[in-house]
Amino acid sequence: MTRRSLLVAGIGAYLLALLATAPATLADATLQRASAGRLRLAEVRGTLWSGAGLLEVRDARGQTGIAREFAWRIKPLSLLLAHLVCDVRLGKAFQSFPVTLSVSGIELTNADFQLPAAALGLAEPRLAPLGLTGEVLIHVSSLSIARDSMAGEATLKWRAAGSALTKVSPLGDYELRLDAGNRTVNAVLRTIAGPIQFDGTGSWMQGARPVFAGMASVPPELQQELAPLLRMIAVEHGAGKFEFRLD
Secondary structure, eight states: OOHHHHHHHHHHHHHHHHHHHSBTHHHHHHHHHHTTTSEEEEEEEEBSSEEEEEEEEEOTTSOSEEEEEEEEEEEGGGGGGTSEEEEEEESTTSOOEEEEEETTEEEEEEEEEEEETHHHHHHSGGGGGGOEEEEEEEEEEEEEEESSOEEEEEEEEEEEEEETTOSOOOOEEEEEEEEEETTEEEEEEEEEESSSEEEEEEEEETTSOOEEEEEEEOOGGGHHHHHHHHHTTEEEOSTTEEEEEEO
16 A cells, blocks of 8 residues: 555545544534524534534524434545435434535435425515415425535426415415526526416626516406505506516
8 A cells, every 4th residue: 555545535524533533513603604503503413523403594684494304424434535425304204315525525315305385485575465375395306505506406386286365275386497607597487377377587707696577367356355465576467477587
């Protein structure tokens, strides 16, 4: 074995020892700094090598939010290949998926998890007053994030969509498809089923705010009930037609 190989093996063994003994609570501090307080780990147990807890998604003030069970396990041999592979599971109902960290960035594939629709209000504060209900299923086919680029595909499906401000329930099922390339993420919204027909497109460039625009159509028999709700986030253009923008 060459001197270089011995050095790499020695560094790898040292890192493995650190991960095996370091408390999992260190992961919360790292996550908090990286997300500016928007993501936190609570009720953490285990070590940095293998741990579990509650992943909290918080609002811009770092206060109210939602939580999901979260577990991780690092694959030790990956450290010898100059990157770190971690199996992650978010929620009991879904399989774990690999997350790879390296000096060039972060990658993940075939990730599935579920969040309550209230999470949409955390991502976009203007939606919070609507009291959104239903579940959002997220599938990430692939995602690669580097310092100056981003690539991947993901799908968000909002099932049994609803709002605490209306008795009409459910409002429908909707899908948002995301396609990332270079420094831009493009989004397409479509209606799967439901009385309100939503469609729209948007984009987000690194370093800028997301921009999204679309239309909502409401059938005549529901206009009286749903028009006040839609006017909170959209501009009415004739009976049953509403234009919305997020930028």
